[in-house]
Amino acid sequence: MKSDQEANPKKATVNRRGMFRILGAGAAATVAAVPAAKASVAPDQVRVAPQNAAAMLYDTTLCIGCKACVSACNETNNLPADPGFSKHINNIYNAPPSLNSSTKNIIKLYKNADNTEWSFVKQQCMHCVDPSCVQACPLSSLTKGAHGIVAWNGNQCIGCRCCQLACPFNIPKFEWTAVNPKIVKCEMCKHRLDVGLQPACTEACPRGAVVYGTREQLLAEARKRVAANPGKYFDNRVYGEKEGGGTQVLYLSHVPFTKIGLPELDSEANAAKVRTNTEHIYQGGITPLVIYGALLGVTRHFFKEHVKEAEEEKAKTGLKEQL
Secondary structure, three states: OHHHHHOHHHHHHHHHHHHHHHHHHHHHHHHOOOOOOOOOHHHOOOOOOOOEEEEEEEEEEOOOOOOOOHHHHHHOOOOOOHHHHHHHHHHOOOOOOEEEEEEOOEEEEEEEOOOOOEEEEEEEOOOOOOOHHHHOOOOOOOOEEEOOOEOOOOOOOOOOHHHHHHHHOOOOOOOOOOOOOOOOOOOHHHHOOOOOOOOOOHHOOOOOEEEEEEEEHHHHHHHHHHOOOOOHHHHHHHHHOHHHHOOOEEOOOOHHHHHOOOOOOOOOOOHHHHHHHHHHHHHHHHHHHHHHHHHHHHHHHHHHHHHHHHHHHHHHHHHOOOO
């Protein structure tokens, strides 16, 4: 017995050729409609810090690692202590090893292999001028609100954790053990700012290693320190002024920024790059229409071919073929 292809070779050949012809035409039309994605950011996609944006400046040369800021953060945000290593000695310390679902702010120690170079470093949300987490969130549960603070809204969150993947600083943390988990991150004590107070960590610091002010004020202060002490600070620059499009938490460090966990970022925000490339790819909705048209053309062509073959089969056998 002959196979269907052997009995009707024209049927198989037409379908195959038709498929490649129409799909090829659709692909060509789609490619023609989509220019190559550009690495540079479109000027209209650049974000700037809001006027009087709330900010913090941390200076590694002033920090003594006392962790008063960590305790103050936990207290004002009603976060439970994380005993960390002291679990083995009756939980006597609040000693989290890193940021986690009960720790929004932490002091860590960097030191090199032979102990000739070391530094404390404070870690918390950087409150980026153009945050990747906000851009990545599909339901806008993370927003940049009053004072430019990046805040989380649990009523919108679906727990997808896209924010965790998008953040170049690895800041947002997920409550893995909670029945109704939250995304946990520093919100710069916005409940305190709303009543005219400063963040708990800056208020608690006994050395002024971390200070609060507007971004403009603190950039001016950081530049003043750099100018007054040439060579004291790494590269004589302020981390966060331009990195990743700018941040509202600024750093001065006597050791390379990468050694204290701050990544090398260019001056263009990842979020702005995404918006720019998306705009190029979608072309104001033209590209989806082109793709839809190509798929519709393929479907219509093969349906017509099927109808034609069904009619031919009916003429030969007298039996109506199901469409």
